[in-house]
Amino acid sequence: MGPIHGLRRFGNNLGLAWWAKVETSAPNVTYWYGPFLTRRNLKVNLSSFLEDLSIEGSDSIKHTLVRERRGEPLTI
Structure with a gap:
């Protein structure tokens, strides 16, 4: 695990990480x-x-x- 990965994980645990919520209609995911x-x-x-x-x-x-803490699942 590299330093950037560790920073991303730490930021996510604090709820400071940036995520994109991407929605599609076909398939509905x-x-x-x-x-x-x-x-x-x-x-x-x-x-x-x-x-x-x-x-x-x-x-x-x-x-x-969005800026938030995310966990699994990352595909719904």
Whole structure:
């Protein structure tokens, strides 16, 4: 485990980590993408995740950026 991973985990445990809640309608799934230390870093990395979902055929992709503590499951 590297230092960045440890910082992300620590930030998540404190409820300070940034996450993206990504919802799709087909399939009807909620994905949690994160944790990230900064909102900016999340935004930079989120576009590739959203593109992957689109390529896989997901429809009506919506996302919200939130700062909170998340645990499993990360896909619902």
